[in-house]
Amino acid sequence: MADLFFHTPLRPKFTRRPHRRHQNRRSRMVRPRGSRLSRDVRSSLSPRIHRLRPARPRYSVSTQYPMAQLFRAFLLKALHGWSHETALVEYLQQRPSLGEQLGSETLPDQSTLWRTWNQRFTTEVQETIQKAAQTILVKAEMAGVDVPRSPPRTINRLDENDEDTALNDQEVLSKTDKVVEEIQRVAYPSFSLHRGESREIHTNSFWDLQTYLGLRENLAANEGARSFTLESDRERTPLGHTHRSSLRELSIGEVRGMYREAVGRLIDRLAETNEFYRAGTVAIDITEDDPFTGDRAGHESEIIGTKEKTDEYAYQWATVQLVGNAVPLVLDARPVRKGDTRLEIVRDLLDSAEEMVMVDDVLMDREFDSQHVLEEISSRRLQYVVPKRMRTSEKETARQLCEHDIDRQSVDRGLHLGDDEWHETTLVYRRKENSEHTDYRQYSVFMTNYETEAIGKYGSRWEIESGYKSIKRFMAATTSKNFVLRFFYFAFACLLYSIWRSVDLLVQVELAGEYDRPPVVTANSVLTLLKKQTGIG
Template sequence: MSPSEPSTHLGKQASEILNEGTDWVTLGNQLDVTRLKHLDGYPEWHPSSPFRPMFLAYLWAKVEDESLSGIPERLEEQPELAEAFGFDPDNLPSESTCKPCRLDDRFDDLQRTVKNTEKHIRKVAAKRGSPIGHRIRGAVSHTEQNPSPSKRTTDRLLRKTGRKVLKEIDSVVIPSIQLPRPENTIYDDDELLVQEAIGAINHEAANQAGESLGDKKNPDPDIKEPFSHEGPEDGDPFYADGPTGETLLESVKEMSVEEIATQLNFALRKTYTRAKPRLRDLENDNGSRFGTRAKIALDITYVAYYGEREEMVWLQGAPDDKEYRWCHKFATAVIVGQNTHYVVGVCPLGSTEYANTDAYPGEEQSYYVGDVARRLLSIADEYVNVRMVYADREFHSTDVIHTLEERGLNYVIPAVKNDRIRRICDRFDQLKRGYNEPHDTPLYVDCGLSMYGPVKHDVSNTAVEYNLVVLPPDEDDEVHEEGSPQPFLTNLDVSDEIALDRRWATEQMEKYQDRAAIENSYSSIKEAASWTTSKEFEVRWFHFAFGCVVYNMWLLVDFLTQERIKVIETREKPRIKLSRFTNWVEKELGELL
């Protein structure tokens, strides 16, 4: 039986019922527990509540991690749920009937069924997008009567709850990725991913991760002589150590670049959709963060390459401001929010075989940034309703603006200082309107400017229009060179006519800085990725994309843990440090083995 198959009749029923949006009222109404009644620890004449409603309430409390003694109070607040279980909402059981010792005693012969069903319901609900198993509790307001917990208490809550949340996420993410395996392999199907995870959290290469896996799986090996390589039937202790690092590399090499993109983007999607129900309930209705419309940042990450360049098809020249000459480039789409910068899409750059370069007029390139934007937005569009795009400077192109306008998206992009824009910046002090006063901002706006360039399935000098907004230099600006005015491209309705217009335009451009924290995320992603000396691009691409998955899991565990302990804060950095999270992952992997 595979881990995804239900091990109980009740679990099988749940699998048939659970779907996106299925709640406990629907599940409670449809679950049939008749065949379990003979295992009721109380005789039929016992004055306590009947079997079906009590058992379903018990199962519900276990799945939702609710206090058993609080069942009557919570069902009183949810009469529809009480009816679904079979209770009379006006005649609910007493608190004493629901004491943990009494319920555990009553259902003692059903503990294994409850435990297996609870685990299966959570897993299936998470995979299919049901709110069951992760009900939103929301943040609580801290008052004199309900003070904020101490740092020590919060830290203990994080420790206790974080690893529990991590176990739930393991069951969602790991099954999303399937690596190729030869027939009749001896190691389990998830051991290659465990090895990759070990490499990611320890920043090890595949072979080192293979050795670490062997240490975990077989810490006290039985060495027998003579040493044999014929197979496990000869008692070779090697097979108790799991697959080697070379096995992992060979498996990844069998996958195409597109196959890796499909699988890893699916895993990223799972991590984000796992958090989405909570994010939606915790935010305002105006969609300013993760609601009906999201803000997305498009970025290109550079991973340095120092080895031999022979036959390295995907290798790209590094930007002039980097200390290295060659690199691999990976593009990402990231949600822009408060302390929750999830990667929702990732793709590699640098090969004409992967990029649709034939669809462009003119000279062939290794990739077109407009096509990168299309690819990332298409991935994000599958489960995020995008309303605003903040892209880095490399996305300053006719093709990108054409793409964003075609999709009806607003955008803010730092402008490349071509000859035209550089002249405007050089004359900023003469062109700007407004004053250096508390309620005014000097800036320059020029609307309806034209840009020409190649566009997919169009001509090489396609025209697009944009608005240019130039802000004064800012010492905290990390995007433009020091002391330089800050030019941005946008299609927002901006103006510098009056002070109110200037303030609004400035606020919209400065929101680009909301994405500044995302820059820190890329160093974290690199910390969460295995390294390799392999020249095979598929290996390097898989390591980076898997690092994005680990990074998302870190953010997700941090956010869900805060939600569980009811201490949610807007923070520049996650409450749980990456190093602490990777320690948890390492311990969790040890338990999995």
């Protein structure tokens, strides 16, 4: 953990905003800059750390420790959740190398730390340290990095005159229970099955079972249906084979239509608050389903393979998600079949996204660095940031930057579209922090059709990767190769994820009057309450 810190039914389409393309696009060079906290962590803090200035000391004894070192020390203390300075002192004494990373060869003693926190740091600084620690813990945990403790659900307000501003667990759980019940009524009616008039099992019991399967890790339909029958208070529940066969009768288009309607209803509910805006940055990406082996007969057009060169193969799904300062929702999902071009995928997903929200920026990874994809985004008057795969010319430019010790440079580039048509973009070369390489591989290259500073937004794209980890946690297990069934499992997991993040926003707004990106409601809490409200809790 120390290494982590110290290296620290369809809606009307929205009218698109005018393109804010910049005019001055001259080549620029920027000399090296130092930064401890990553951009995505710094930008999530309010007020930002680098704008803070500690209060003047209220005691006369001078200190030899710079404020930056003390700030880092207390951030380490907050990361571990220690109540007293003694634990921090003992921890640092046992790890002398951390003193150097803190910025000093000597370590402050317990009394110095106590005076700094209680007499020198303002309430604003104290709260910022707590918020920084929470942000780091949340992002590290979502990225799969080992953390010393689970992220706190709340930030305790340190104002002595406002003891009731912290959100306690009981308040959060009580409000979450009510919000989950409401959101369930909002989202689930969007889903339906092909069933006759003489049905004896209520359709909602199928969605209850699907939610139940998402509660348990690696729980397949047969075993899950048996457990669900025992735990549910419903008179009749579907058996595993009935559940699967009902889902297989759906088409991909029907699943996507039901999903978009459900998310649209969620957005309508969120839009009733002042903390959700139908606008923001979206990220488009492709993820793999769980891989499998065996006979591919009948699935040749659906199987793409895996990103790793193995004998396994897998279906692939593409999504468009809200990222950045907005509540992270999966707006749409679609399969990726053989023959689907990246342009077709991007066009399809952006059509869906723009029916729900006003898109400002589009983030994608380098597999979408096609000039035709970029032209499609620009033609919609949207801004993009996309990393570029390095070809010969980019490698040569990076070598020259390395030789001249230049951290950053931007150059204009025309990308050929064919028939004397070109797409204009800006290439931004940026040196990676703490790179292990000494040649051109020190640099990353990004493409953007906006100000070069916009590449800082790309840090928001990590949320789509962490989101995928949560989504796959919500997926029911299956050994079936049925394309529709697997896609439904993925889409429903995306819905559970979006429900979780929607519930978190609504709970925060109800209790605190504002939305802070680190969730105060855990996914487990939401799923447990969903389980309870399906009649099995």
